[in-house]
Amino acid sequence: MTAGARTPLPTLAVVGATGAVGTVMCDLLSSRKNVWGEIRLIASSRSAGRTLSVRGGQVTVQALAPEVFDGVDVAMFDVPDEVSAEWAPIAVARGAVAVDNSGAFRMDPDVPLVVPEINPEQVRNRPKGIVANANCTTLAMIVAVAPLHREYGLRELVLASYQAVSGAGQIGVDTLHDQLAKVAGDRTLGSRPGNVRQAIGDESGPFPAPLALNVVPWAGSLKDAGWSSEELKMRNESRKILGLPDLKVSATCVRVPVVTGHSIAVHAVFGSEVDAESAREALRNAPGVILVDDPAAGEFPMPIDAVGTDPSWVGRIRRSLDDPRALDLFVTGDNLRKGAALNTAQIAELLAVEFTGR
Numbered sequence: 306m307t308a309g310a311r312t313p314l315p316t317l318a319v320v321g322a323t324g325a326v327g328t329v330m331c332d333l334l335s336s337r338k339n340v341w342g343e344i345r346l347i348a349s350s351r352s353a354g355r356t357l358s359v360r361g362g363q364v365t366v367q368a369l370a371p372e373v374f375d376g377v378d379v380a381m382f383d384v385p386d387e388v389s390a391e392w393a394p395i396a397v398a399r400g401a402v403a404v405d406n407s408g409a410f411r412m413d414p415d416v417p418l419v420v421p422e423i424n425p426e427q428v429r430n431r432p433k434g435i436v437a438n439a440n441c442t443t444l445a446m447i448v449a450v451a452p453l454h455r456e457y458g459l460r461e462l463v464l465a466s467y468q469a470v471s472g473a474g475q476i477g478v479d480t481l482h483d484q485l486a487k488v489a490g491d492r493t494l495g496s497r498p499g500n501v502r503q504a505i506g507d508e509s510g511p512f513p514a515p516l517a518l519n520v521v522p523w524a525g526s527l528k529d530a531g532w533s534s535e536e537l538k539m540r541n542e543s544r545k546i547l548g549l550p551d552l553k554v555s556a557t558c559v560r561v562p563v564v565t566g567h568s569i570a571v572h573a574v575f576g577s578e579v580d581a582e583s584a585r586e587a588l589r590n591a592p593g594v595i596l597v598d599d600p601a602a603g604e605f606p607m608p609i610d611a612v613g614t615d616p617s618w619v620g621r622i623r624r625s626l627d628d629p630r631a632l633d634l635f636v637t638g639d640n641l642r643k644g645a646a647l648n649t650a651q652i653a654e655l656l657a658v659e660f661t662g663r
C-alpha cells in the first residue's frame with residue numbers, strides 16, 4: 306500500500322439475512338453510517354438466489370458454505386443456536402471475527418457478552434474469535450438497569466417479561482396474525498372456557514398455547530426445577546454483562562399478543578437508598594435509553610411506540626413503598642433492533658474501527 310493510502314473498508318457477512326433479525330439487520334445496514342466495504346448475505350440453501358435490498362442495491366443471497374467466509378473480516382450470525390454452534394468456528398477458522406446473536410456462545414467463559422453502552426471494552430477480549438450478543442429480553446432491560454447500578458449498586462432483580470411473538474422468529478409473527486384472523490369479529494370469544502382454543506384449533510405454531518386473546522406464562526424450553534430457558538438467560542446474562550456473578554435474579558417470562566417490542570416490569574434492589582427523581586435524571590442522561598414517564602399525561606413505555614426505534618423506553622419509575630433501597634420501573638424495547646440486530650451492528654462497528662482505525 307502506498308504511503309497515505311487508506312485501509313480498505315472491511316468485508317461483512319450477514320448469516321441468516323432472510324430471517325426476522327436478518328431482515329432488520331439489512332434495514333439497519335442501509336440506514337447506519339457505512340463502515341463496510343463488501344456486504345455478503347448468507348442463508349440456507351432454501352433461500353440461495355433470492356435478492357435482498359441493502360444500502361440501496363440488490364444483493365443475491367448465498368447458501369451457507371465454508372468458502373463464503375473467505376476474505377470476510379466480520380461475520381454476523383442471526384441463525385438458530387445449532388447453526389451458529391457449527392458455523393461460527395468455521396468463519397473464525399477462515400479469518401473472520403464472528404458476532405453471534407444466538408444462544409450458542411453467550412455463557413462460554415472465553416466469549417465476551419457485549420452491550421456497547423455497558424461493556425464495549427470486552428469486545429477486544431475474544432480468545433475464540435467470537436463475540437456474543439445477549440438475549441433480546443435481557444438487552445432491553447439491562448440498558449436501563451446498568452445506569453442505575455452505576456448510581457446505587459445493584460443487589461437484586463425481580464423481573465416479569467411481556468414478550469412479543471417476533472422473539473420466536475418470523476414463524477411467531479405469522480402464527481399470531483393467523484390466530485388473530487380466526488378470532489376477529491366474534492364477540493363471544495373469551496367469555497367461556499375453551500372457546501378461544503376451539504376457534505384457533507391446533508395452530509399454536511411455536512407457542513405452547515393460543516396467544517390471540519391470551520397471555521402464556523412460558524417462553525423457551527423447560528430447565529431444572531421448573532425454570533424456563535428464557536428465565537435462566539435473564540439471570541445468567543445479566544450477571545455476566547454487569548460483572549456481578551452473585552447478583553440475585555428471579556424472572557418470570559410471559560408471551561403476549563404483541564408483534565414486536567418486549568417489555569419488562571423490573572423490581573430492582575440496590576445497596577444504597579434510592580430516589581425516583583435522581584433515578585430519572587440518571588436515565589435521562591444514559592446512552593441508549595429514552596425516558597417516558599408521565600402517567601398523568603398517559604405517557605408510558607409501550608411496544609406500539611417503541612417498535613422500530615433504537616432505545617430502551619423506560620418509565621413508571623417509583624421508589625418502593627416498603628424498601629427505600631428498591632425501585633420499580635417498566636421498560637420496553639424493540640426485540641429485533643436493540644434486542645438483536647442493532648446490538649449486533651453496534652458490536653460489529655466496534656470491530657470495524659479495529660480493522661480500519663476509523
Ligand SMILES: NC(=O)c1ccc[n+]([C@@H]2O[C@H](COP(=O)([O-])OP(=O)(O)OC[C@H]3O[C@@H](n4cnc5c(N)ncnc54)[C@H](OP(=O)(O)O)[C@@H]3O)[C@@H](O)[C@H]2O)c1
Nearest residue numbers: 321323324325326348349352383384407441472474475645
Ligand atoms: N427474534 C428475536 O427477537 C431475537 C432476538 C435476539 C436473538 N435472536 C436470535 O437470532 C437468531 C435468529 O432469529 P430469528 O428470529 O431471525 O429467526 P428466523 O426468523 O427463524 O430466521 C432464521 C434465519 O436463519 C437461517 N437459517 C436457518 N437454518 C439455517 C441453516 N441450516 N443454514 C443457514 N441458514 C439457516 C434462515 O434462512 P432461510 O430463510 O434460508 O431458512 C433465516 O435466515 C436466533 O438464534 C435467535 O435466537 C432472535
